Amino acid sequence: MTRKSVLVTGATGYIASRLIPALIGEGLAVRVTSRHPERVGRRHPATSTVTSDLLDPDSLRPALAGVDVAYYLVHSMGGSDFEASDRDAARNFAAAAADAGVARIVYLGGLGRDDDRLSSHLRSRREVGRILAEGTVEVVELRAAIVIGSGSIAFEMVRYLTERLPVMIAPRWLETRIQPIGEDDLVRYLVGAATLEPGGNRIVGIGGKDVLTYRQMILGYARLRGLRRAIVGVPVLTPSLSSHWVKLVTPMPFSVAKPLIDGLRNEVVVTDDAAARLFPGIEPCGYSTAVTAALKGQIRYLDAASAPGEAAVPGSLEGMLIDRQWVPSAADATRMGEVIHAIGGDDRWYPLRLAWWVRARLDDVFGGTGLKWCREPGPLTKGARVDWWTVEATEPDRLLLKAELKVPGEAWLEWRVVPLEPGCELRQTAYYRPKGLIGHLYWLLMWPFHVPIFRLMAIRLAQRAELESGEPLGRARLRFWNAGRSAAEALE
Numbered sequence: 237m238t239r240k241s242v243l244v245t246g247a248t249g250y251i252a253s254r255l256i257p258a259l260i261g262e263g264l265a266v267r268v269t270s271r272h273p274e275r276v277g278r279r280h281p282a283t284s285t286v287t288s289d290l291l292d293p294d295s296l297r298p299a300l301a302g303v304d305v306a307y308y309l310v311h312s313m314g315g316s317d318f319e320a321s322d323r324d325a326a327r328n329f330a331a332a333a334a335d336a337g338v339a340r341i342v343y344l345g346g347l348g349r350d351d352d353r354l355s356s357h358l359r360s361r362r363e364v365g366r367i368l369a370e371g372t373v374e375v376v377e378l379r380a381a382i383v384i385g386s387g388s389i390a391f392e393m394v395r396y397l398t399e400r401l402p403v404m405i406a407p408r409w410l411e412t413r414i415q416p417i418g419e420d421d422l423v424r425y426l427v428g429a430a431t432l433e434p435g436g437n438r439i440v441g442i443g444g445k446d447v448l449t450y451r452q453m454i455l456g457y458a459r460l461r462g463l464r465r466a467i468v469g470v471p472v473l474t475p476s477l478s479s480h481w482v483k484l485v486t487p488m489p490f491s492v493a494k495p496l497i498d499g500l501r502n503e504v505v506v507t508d509d510a511a512a513r514l515f516p517g518i519e520p521c522g523y524s525t526a527v528t529a530a531l532k533g534q535i536r537y538l539d540a541a542s543a544p545g546e547a548a549v550p551g552s553l554e555g556m557l558i559d560r561q562w563v564p565s566a567a568d569a570t571r572m573g574e575v576i577h578a579i580g581g582d583d584r585w586y587p588l589r590l591a592w593w594v595r596a597r598l599d600d601v602f603g604g605t606g607l608k609w610c611r612e613p614g615p616l617t618k619g620a621r622v623d624w625w626t627v628e629a630t631e632p633d634r635l636l637l638k639a640e641l642k643v644p645g646e647a648w649l650e651w652r653v654v655p656l657e658p659g660c661e662l663r664q665t666a667y668y669r670p671k672g673l674i675g676h677l678y679w680l681l682m683w684p685f686h687v688p689i690f691r692l693m694a695i696r697l698a699q700r701a702e703l704e705s706g707e708p709l710g711r712a713r714l715r716f717w718n719a720g721r722s723a724a725e726a727l728e
């Protein structure tokens with residue numbers, strides 16, 4: 237039997253990047269499209285990538301050729317006239333899918349009642365569903381409210397607001413009813429939609445077990461993170477003002493915050509039993525379970541986020557703060573791998589020893605165990621203790637350590653080695669998941685110390701590998717001010 241061939245659009249997007257591994261796991265032949273295939277990189281190696289822009293009909297033909305089921309997971313929110321772009325994209329896609337003989341389009345749209353005054357974002361999602369369904373290809377339109385998962389833009393707004401604001405001014409939209417859905421459940425529905433029996437166009441509302449208000453979502457998130465949060469109601473706060481506020485306190489741009497907040501005035505709950513009838517095997521989880529999984533998912537995501545093919549992500553990543561130092565070295569990759577695995581046990585790898593001493597005393601003051609130099613001899617294994625770190629992952633070209641320091645949040649330090657011709661590049665990334673406002677302030681306060689420490693640490697490791705390779709010292713040192721840039725840039 238030939239494998240079903242599926243196409244996933246928007247491969248760099250949040251939903252697609254969670255769906256693709258699940259489809260591969262089902263044994264389907266997966267092709268993906270993006271306007272930026274380089275960003276898809278090595279994240280989905282078992283797929284073929286086609287460069288395609290839904291606003292360019294010619295680019296859709298090769299993408300859709302030979303495809304049985306095509307997932308439409310694209311939106312233009314953030315662009316200047318997103319409604320017009322989404323309309324054009326949907327028309328192009330419906331026509332190209334019909335020409336290519338695609339059997340089914342699976343589209344993920346938004347919940348909301350048709351008789352409500354829908355926000356521009358939800359209206360546009362509706363319109364895309366309608367345009368796709370007007371074509372000749374069968375369409376399964378799943379409609380969801382907020383997806384709870386690390387990287388889901390709507391969930392990130394909940395996360396940033398709750399983490400950063402001990403007291404929140406509550407506009408009216410905090411009382412709107414929402415039925416959020418967990419990422420894993422959503423992916424199950426999307427995968428299931430590919431194998432439904434043929435049955436014409438269908439619209440299926442999907443949601444988690446709980447119907448909540450936005451206020452309850454914020455307080456529920458805070459409870460799970462051990463944060464105390466207060467919400468003060470005010471009679472008037474326009475979506476526009478709220479969006480400016482969100483832009484101020486979170487990294488989300490106004491052009492994304494505005495349509496999202498506009499949409500919060502619309503009740504988004506499932507009103508029929510179509511999902512239960514069509515997908516009887518799926519029992520969606522509640523909000524707390526979904527948030528707990530999202531917080532775990534954030535850590536799992538460290539893997540993908542720092543994969544060698546990925547471009548540098550400056551500043552922040554899904555609620556984590558990041559310091560990234562990329563240092564080219566004349567040493568070969570194998571030697572560099574050995575050097576990163578020899579880390580710890582004495583102070584030779586850590587620059588600015590006095591700064592670490594001060595940090596150790598602070599750890600004592602705040603009830604931690606203090607920074608202790610300790611390192612078992614021999615190769616590092618998962619779970620081993622290295623000074624004030626625990627090994628979370630170890631491969632010949634990668635080491636991930638979790639800090640055991642007393643910090644308001646959690647911190648990781650990772651090294652990856654990427655071979656170059658000649659030499660290699662050491663990619664050092666510090667990740668910090670701040671807890672609440674104090675956690676964010678801690679990162680800011682430590683920044684003047686962290687910058688030289690992290691830079692010097694990466695450079696010292698690179699130099700060490702050069703020395704042990706018998707290479708003349710210099711490339712890594714000369715590149716001091718280039719740390720944090722990609723190898724290609726640094727070598728220019």
Ligand SMILES: NC(=O)c1ccc[n+]([C@@H]2O[C@H](COP(=O)([O-])OP(=O)(O)OC[C@H]3O[C@@H](n4cnc5c(N)ncnc54)[C@H](OP(=O)(O)O)[C@@H]3O)[C@@H](O)[C@H]2O)c1
Pocket residue numbers: 245246247248249250251252270271272275288289290291308309310311312325344345346361380381382383384388389390391
């Ligand atoms: N996240 C949620 O909570 C949620 C909830 C309900 C429904 N949905 C729906 O799920 C779908 C995907 O959402 P998401 O959260 O994954 O969004 P996302 O992370 O913002 O991804 C959107 C994707 O659209 C692609 N794109 C935009 N314009 C394009 C164009 N002209 N041609 C080709 N690709 C284009 C972008 O890819 P490139 O820029 O790389 O090409 C990007 O990967 C949307 O339909 C959304 O309405 C999401």
